[in-house]
Every structure is written in C-alpha cells, then in structure tokens.
Amino acid sequence: MYRIFLLLLLPGFFSACDPFNAILEEDDVVYYHSDADSKDESEVGDTLKVMTWNVKFGGARIDFFFDCHGDRVLMESSEVVDNLKRLSAFLKATRPDILFVQEVDVNSKRSAFVDQVEWLLENSHFSYAAYASQWRVSHIPSDGLGRMDSGNAIFSVTPLFKGRRVGLPLIGEQNFLVRYFYLRRNLLDVSTVIGKDTLHLLNTHLSAYSNDGTKEKQIDVVYSYLDSLDRLNLPFVIGGDFNALPPGTKNLKGFPDSACDDGEFEADDYSLEQTWMRSFYDQFQAAVSLEKYQVNNSVFFTHTTDKNGFWNRKLDYLFTNSAVLHDSTTTHQTEFFSGMETMPLSDHCALETVVVLRKNP
Template sequence: MSCVTEAPLLQPGQALKVMTWNLQYLAGKRYVFYYDLPDREGPDERPTAADVAYSLDEVVRVLRDEQPDLVFLQELDEGARATDYQDQLALLRERLADVYPCSTQAFYRKAAFVPQPHILGSVGMKLATLSRLRMDSAERLQLPLAEGDLLQRPFERKPALLVSYLPVREGGRLAAINTHLDPWVPGQDTAQRQLAMTRSLLDELERDRTPWVLGGDFNQLPPGQYLRLDAVQRSRFAPDSELDALKAYPRVPAAEETDGAERQRWFTQFPNDPRVTGPDRTVDYVFHSPRLTRIDARVRQLDTLRISDHLPLIARFLLPPVH
C-alpha cells in the first residue's frame, strides 16, 4: 500500500464512483496471442513497445476523463520479459499522481523464468487498486488454486483477493476488493471454490456491518449468455454460470441488464480472436453490499475498443449515512 500525500477521508452518505478494468498488460488490440484462440495456436507472443506506450497514454486519458474514486485494475505487468520488464503500475502512478494519491498492489503471477516455449523468460502480473481517497490498510487473500502438476504450479497464476480498507469519517471503514478469477476448465471445480471463498469474505463483512464493493474480471458469463455466444467461443465457459454463488448480493450489471434487450451495452470483453468483430460477452462485474445504493452504471465502449481486450465498467453508489 502507498499514499504519496494526505488523501481525503471517505464521508458517510458520499457518492462513490468505481471502475473495474482488465488492462491486458497494455498490449492493445493489434494481436492474436498464442492463448487467445481455443486451440492456443495464436501467432503472437508479445506486443511492441510502441503499442504498450500507446495503451498507457490511452488508459491515462480515460482515467483522467472519468476520475473514478476507486479503480480496480487487473493484468498489470511488473518484471515480465514480454513487456520489457516494465513496472506498469509505477508508470500509471507517475502520470496520475495528482489524481490518485493512494494505491495498493498484489502479485498473482510471478516467476523468474517460465520454461514454456511462448514465454522463455520472466513473468509478473498484478492486481492494483487506485484511490482518490485515504486507505489505511490492505491484505492479499490467496484464493484456491487450480488443480494440476505440482511441478508446473510455481509458474502458473495464483489468483487472489486484494482487499483495501478505506476509513470513513465518523467511524467504520469500506472494504474495496479487487480480483481476477481463473477461467473455467472442464472437469475442475476451481471457479466454484474461488467463488465460495469470495462469498465467505462478503458474508463476513456483512456480519460485521462493513460496507464493501467488489470488482474484477470473473471469467464467468452471466446466466443466459452462454447459448447466445458463438459456438466456437463457448469452449471457454461453463454452460451453467458459476456466478450464482454470489446471487445473494447485488451485481452490476444486473441479471435483467445482461439478459435484456439492451444486453450489448453491457458487454465488457472484445476477444483477440479474428472471428469476433466486436464486444460479445460480459465477464467483468462489480458486486456491492446491500448497504450501498446503486445510482447509475455503464460500460465505456465506444472509445476504448483499441486499448485492451476488456472494456471499463463504471458504477456509482451512495454510501450509507451515519446511523
């Protein structure tokens, strides 16, 4: 956790603007990476330095324009060979220090050398949360790991919950939770176990009467969207959404939005598959405590299609007043 200056305190009854965005390590949209196709035979292995610089400029532009109070970012590289060993969070903070004095970060993939033909070098990937408001503590909670070879596990992703706590004037605090869950794998229950642990944390916060907001890339379609997806694209998802594990809590976008007549407005991913010509699915969400009241929400689609294979989801909430 880092706060470079004294940031303002969160106020009871304040409107809170939240964004979640998977930045795809600033690679941009001019590639089909080896893992982007169902057969894992995409031709590209890394972005150019010029494309990474372009994406950095574009992310800064969008964040300055929107100025959310909290930003949940996924897939930020640090020390990865594929992005020239950049510390991408440091690059963002340098450009946005006047807007976001506070940040927290946690690795969920880190290895000095991955002996995989498409990588053959270091990897480092983070969750990062930017805040305009004061933070006083943070923790990384390890989620259950995918099944697999114990020899391969040190090189794989280790998804986590990055939980940041914001003190509230008049007492109490808000929990801001950032995550990027594993994709669905046939025959494994990793998503179920990760969501079950997430639900346990949310239940605990509710019992403690601590308001919370959870945002990230869940790698899960909402109920009803599987059959609407092109048949080739369905292989990455379970026929029955695992999101029901969190159905006790309000979700943005809500079920009636992702399954309604205007569901395209809520698509948050534009895959790097040449067979897909535009955003076609929802996999990024913001869940929130019933103590928070949703004001409005949207996906910023039109001017963000070239920045990442995910689009920023934005929501505003009203915090509970002092009781």
C-alpha cells in the same frame, strides 16, 4: 529438448522449496503513493464513482500467441508506454474515485519490465494504489516469457491500508510442475476511510482456463469472504473479472472463451457458470441488475475474444452491500476519449457505477 529441461529441473524442486520465487503469501501486498502536486486530495463524500477494468497488461489488441491471433510474446517498452498513455487518457476523462484493475504488470519481461501500477499512478488523478501478484515467477521456462510479475491493483484518491492477499484454489487438473509456474489467483482486500467510516475495497480475477471445477471453488471462496464482511456489517465494494456469465445469458452454443482450438488455452462452455453467480445477485447490490441484464444481454457485455468483432459476453462485475445508483452505471463499450475509441485499449471494456455508502450504526 523440453523433456531434457524437465529432467534437469526436477532435482532442483526436490532440493529447494521455492526455487523460482513463485509462492505468494497473505502479506504480499505492495503499496504505492504519489506526491504529485496535480493530485486531487479533496475530501471524498459518501457517494463514490467506482470502476473495474481488465487492462490486459497494457497489451491492447496486439496479436499474442495465447489469443491464437498471432505469435507475439513480448512487447517493446515504446508499445507498452503508448498503450498506457491511452489507458491514462480514458481514466483522466472518466475520473473514478476507486479503480479495480486486473492483469496489470509490474516487473514482467513481456511488458518490457515497465511498472504499470506506478506509471498509471503517476499519470492519473489517483494518489494511492495497492498491488497483489497473481503470477510472480523469476523465470518461466517456456514460450519466451521469462520473468513475470502480474496481478490485481486497486487505485484510490484516498489512502489505502490493511491490505490482505487471499489466495484462491489452484487448478487441480494441472501436474505439479505446470501448477508451480502457473497463475495463483487472489482476492485483494484493502481498506480506506471515507468520512469516518472504513470501507473494504476488493479486487479479483478468476481462472479462465479450467475445466475441473476450480472456478466454482474460487467463486465460492470470494462469495464466502464477502458474506463474512456483510455479516459483520462492514461496507464493501468489489470489482473484478470473474470469468463467469450472469444468470440468464442467452445463446450459449458456439460461445468459446478463446480463438484457440488446440486445447491449451480453451475454457469450458460456461453452461454451468450462470448458476455460480446467482448468490452474488441474491445477496448484494450489482452495478448492472440481473433484471436489466436479462432484458438485453448485449448492451452490458464487457469482453470479446474476436479482435475484429464487438463485445460478446459479460465477465466483469461490480458488487457492493451499499446502495448503487443504477441510472449512473455505464458499460464503456463504444465511447471515444481524446479521439480514441475504447475498444482497441483492451479485450475488456471498463464498467463504472456510482455507490452511495451506508453508514455503520
């Protein structure tokens, strides 16, 4: 049946450039603004609390098929909203000034077409958000996924502007048909004004399932972009799920990225990826310094593929070319908010730090 579908589909690809609206452009950035009276519009100083969090499209720890823990594909709207309420409770308790979110859905069948960026904006202390798709397809003809629009978002208490979606290299080992329907990773760059200075806010989520060097190419693009900002003396903060390990990670053997063993949702063994992140630590300020991480890896882990186990790797990062107050950095592994543990909220935990912005001369 699948082969018949492909035979029927192929003529459409030769007669239309983008039949399923999957191609994404640099200006594909959507802005959100909330006018709710409860928002805190007070002036932000030069010390910012920033956070990054992969929220797994509001899916929490449901047994999805691609996790190989179950066979779920779609959620009911009640499930999505219930999970978003718990995410919102965490954000209201921690109140970051800037939030980088990965894997957030805005118009996807799997999450009952709930616009999660809008929902979180209206149910948090933030007033502004910007969103860039990394997986937008009008219909995915496999696994019952249907319509998909999922990507990266940046939330802020200050206005956002001048957004740019920087496309990252696609997985080269996929055939052209799979690649067309698959994720198109991005680096989202938006600006905000803190005091009188413009600050670049950047968010990214790199490939998990690639074995052909694509992730290294994506990391190189992100690093080069940050380096160009730094050379222009432009302050920035970046958060994201890099799907890569820091240098000095121990116990790589038996370290799968997925519970799957069928080859479809398996990543590489991370043996090389530690070297790929070295340049970020060498040039920029990390929320968790490499020295601290190498002393005790586990207290800084942010992700797990074991739904019944504890965090077992660090994939999430915050970097800046300003100053980081390391004593104010928190990896939210076990905190309780409103009677709820953080671990059931997503397969990633939030990473938070305080950044002191340097002034342009």
